Amino acid sequence: MKDFVKEVLVSEENIEKRVRELGIQITEDYKGKDLMLVGILKGAAIFMADLARSIDIPVTMDFMAVSSYGNTTQSSGVVRIVKDLDTSIEGKDILIVEDIIDTGLTLGYLTDNLTKRGARSVRICTLLDKPERRKVNVPVDYRGFIIPDEFVVGYGIDYAEKYRNLPYISSLKEEVYS
Numbered sequence: 001m002k003d004f005v006k007e008v009l010v011s012e013e014n015i016e017k018r019v020r021e022l023g024i025q026i027t028e029d030y031k032g033k034d035l036m037l038v039g040i041l042k043g044a045a046i047f048m049a050d051l052a053r054s055i056d057i058p059v060t061m062d063f064m065a066v067s068s069y070g071n072t073t074q075s076s077g078v079v080r081i082v083k084d085l086d087t088s089i090e091g092k093d094i095l096i097v098e099d100i101i102d103t104g105l106t107l108g109y110l111t112d113n114l115t116k117r118g119a120r121s122v123r124i125c126t127l128l129d130k131p132e133r134r135k136v137n138v139p140v141d142y143r144g145f146i147i148p149d150e151f152v153v154g155y156g157i158d159y160a161e162k163y164r165n166l167p168y169i170s171s172l173k174e175e176v177y178s
């Protein structure tokens, strides 16, 4: 066990199994539709790569980058678009792919923003959901796991840009923050 890991909350095996299940469900729901996956950088990059390969219909993929956390464990509350989509999404069925929904500020802003661009539908797929921390109510259509109110890292998710390459989801020892 890496010495900065406090507790493994979701194992590599459980992530793999759940991603496969989500892919099957999304494949069913979007058959015959023009599905575009929108991954939210950087946290969702790893989830997006695995999820896309578990979906069995043709999809298009693009990425956006927004930032609200910076190098802290607290959301600033201000969502800023750092990288926008490359193409118009008018008439498309959009599935936003996120690593984690915490306060809901990021996804609340993004759902609104993408809906206003004339998408046919905008839905949300998040690997992790931390409902205890919610400030903005956002409808989650596909959810990997519900987790307790702990700051987590791994499988794409960072603390101060580190630990994204852990293959599982874990909490960090207190000394990492100090």
Ligand SMILES: O=P(O)(O)OC[C@H]1O[C@H](OP(=O)(O)OP(=O)(O)O)[C@H](O)[C@@H]1O
Pocket: 040, 041, 042, 043, 044, 066, 067, 068, 069, 070, 075, 098, 099, 100, 101, 102, 103, 104, 105, 106, 107, 157, 158
């Ligand atoms: O529900 P919220 O409280 O808004 O938090 C969730 C968002 O915060 C993190 O992104 P971050 O700003 O850290 O960017 P990153 O993905 O590049 O790490 C995470 O990846 C989500 O996008």
Ligand code: HPA
Pocket: 069, 100, 101, 102, 103, 150, 151, 152, 153, 157, 158, 159
């Ligand atoms: O628990 C978290 N870990 C890392 N980044 C985050 N952004 C929102 N919640 C989290």
Ligand SMILES: [Mg+2]
Pocket: 043, 069, 157, 158, 159
């Ligand atoms: Mg982050």
